[in-house]
Amino acid sequence: MKTGTLKQVLLITDGCSNQGEDPIAMAALAKEQGVTVNVIGVMEQDVIDDQGLKEIESIAMAGGGVSQVVYTQQLSQTVQMVTRKAMTQTLQGVVNKELQQILGRAKTVEDLPPEQRGEIMEVVDELGETVELEVLILVDTSASMKHKLPTVKEALLDLSLSLNARSGENSFSVLVFPGKRGEADKLLDWTPKLESLTSVFPKLTTGGITPTGPALREAAASFRQKRSLRSLLSSDDEQSFEESV
DSSP states (O other): OOOOEEEEEEEEEOSOOOSSSOHHHHHHHHHHTTOEEEEEEEEOTTOOOHHHHHHHHHHHHHTEEEEEEEEGGGHHHHHHHHHHHHHHHHHHHHHHHHHHHHHOTTOOGGGSOHHHHHHHHHHHHHHHHHSEEEEEEEEEOSGGGGGGHHHHHHHHHHHHHHHHTOSSOEEEEEEEESOSSSSOEEEEEEESOGGGGGGGGGGOOOOSOOOHHHHHHHHHHHHHHHHHHHHHHOHHHHHHHHHHO
16 A cells, blocks of 8 residues: 655644735645645633634644644643644545545445454554654744743654654654744754754744744645655656656
8 A cells, every 4th residue: 555655734833823825725725735734722721712723723624634722731742642643644544545446435444343443543553653754843933922932842852752763754844934034934944853853942933923824835835845856856756757747
């Protein structure tokens, strides 16, 4: 079974976008391009923003991903959980497509007898450990995130340690928004080196507006740029492209 590379955006934000395109539409666009959008909403213990909560859930739903709202002190474990859950969800979708081709359109994992379902979920778990994973971490650094950034830094370090235990290849990139010169700034270009995540921590500062939609657009484009760069470096990719034209 060919699963390709799992591409995920992990958006960490605390509330409503207030500039640029609709982030829900941008998440849907990313999904069309094969990129899952997961959202972690970081809230203060005593502040519940209904509009922010609705946006967080809607972005993840449009992006085919997982959403989770947490209080700041729970963020670290949640980042790992959401990343893993989204991997399983995406892989289960791949398995369901395979099943439908083999058994007919109506069949999904949930339709199988318990024993067969258990066997297939074991395969999904194994794929989750071995499949190639690309994670673009998109961090809201608007003014309201100021007191939450130390926890975000800790959470990203824990995520790198967690994914380091996988046998599959990992690749990371970090974008923050708003950017100093545009809607988003790339703090870390694509790299397999998990320890590189710690190098971006001193660069995380807060201030400004929340252009979540434009930031998601740039995040999805970053995957396409990575793929096109790889094809320029690979003669095999060039050959397969020529054969498909």
